[in-house]
Amino acid sequence: MTVLREVTTVVFLVSGLGFMLVGVCGIVRLPDAYHRLHASSKCSTLGLLGLLLGAAVHIGTPEAVMKAVVTLVFAFVATPVGAHVLAKSAHASGMRQWEGTLSDELAEDQDDAAA
Amino acid sequence: MIALVSVVVDVGIVALALGMLLVLYRMVKGPHLADRAIAGDVLAFLVVGVVILLAVDQRRSVSLDAALLVAIVGFAATVAFAQYLGGLTADVEPPEDEAVPL
Numbered sequence: 001m002t003v004l005r006e007v008t009t010v011v012f013l014v015s016g017l018g019f020m021l022v023g024v025c026g027i028v029r030l031p032d033a034y035h036r037l038h039a040s041s042k043c044s045t046l047g048l049l050g051l052l053l054g055a056a057v058h059i060g061t062p063e064a065v066m067k068a069v070v071t072l073v074f075a076f077v078a079t080p081v082g083a084h085v086l087a088k089s090a091h092a093s094g095m096r097q098w099e100g101t102l103s104d105e106l107a108e109d110q111d112d113a114a115a
Numbered sequence: 116m117i118a119l120v121s122v123v124v125d126v127g128i129v130a131l132a133l134g135m136l137l138v139l140y141r142m143v144k145g146p147h148l149a150d151r152a153i154a155g156d157v158l159a160f161l162v163v164g165v166v167i168l169l170a171v172d173q174r175r176s177v178s179l180d181a182a183l184l185v186a187i188v189g190f191a192a193t194v195a196f197a198q199y200l201g202g203l204t205a206d207v208e209p210p211e212d213e214a215v216p217l
Contacts, residue, residue: 006119006120009120009123009171010119010120010123013120013123013124013127013168013171014123016164017127017130017131017164020130020131020134020160020161020164021130021134023157023160024134024137024138024157024161025137027137027138027141027153027154027157028137028138028140028141032147033147033149033150033153036141036150036153037149037153040153040156040157040160044156044157044160047160047164048160048163048164048167048186051163051164051167051168052167052179052182054167054171055167055170055171055179058120058171058174059170059171059174059175059176061176063176064170064176064179067176067179067180067182067183068179070183071179071182071183071186074183074186074187074190075186078186078187078190079190081190081194082156082190082193082194082197085193085194085197085198086149086152086153086156086193086196086197086200087149088197088201089149089197089198089200089201090147090148090149090197090200092200092201093148093149093200093201093203095147095149
């Protein structure tokens with residue numbers, strides 16, 4: 001039972017750390033801020049999921065599980081909201097897209113609404 | 116097997132510190148204000164990761180409170196930065212001496 005718990009903890013922690021580091025690689029390597037938001041929001045949410053599940057399994061008390069669940073619910077609600085707000089205000093402030101991006105549907109919608 | 120978890124915690128703290136350095140590089144380099152805000156957001160998440168690894172290492176759930184707190188403060192910082200960024204409209208020209216395009 002202890003061995004099973006340790007192995008589960010290690011698997012969760014390693015997967016969480018892997019997601020976090022992939023997100024950091026995306027922050028450094030991707031071409032513009034919209035792409036970087038894609039990397040940061042998804043990878044940090046999933047990385048937090050792995051780390052918190054690992055901590056909950058390793059500590060194992062009910063309050064640890066409770067705190068992990070509360071933090072997870074907050075992260076899964078707050079991170080997409082933060083990324084959306086940031087992307088929308090960056091778009092409103094006139095940030096240019098990477099030249100390889102194919103479309104800008106928000107600008108098209110705003111043009112349609114203005115016309 | 117206890118040693119395996121502590122090895123993972125040690126390696127993980129080093130990896131997260133490395134990730135913080137890379138994110139700080141992005142925060143310094145920019146080039147847009149939104150890039151710096153994103154870097155700050157991810158930095159907060161990396162700090163949360165370090166706090167969770169601390170909780171795993173100590174085997175106490177007290178540190179998870181700090182993790183939730185850092186996550187909340189990071190979200191508030193992101194939203195505040197987004198409000199500031201949304202106030203900068205596209206038709207306001209930046210001063211000439213600032214080479215960084217908005």
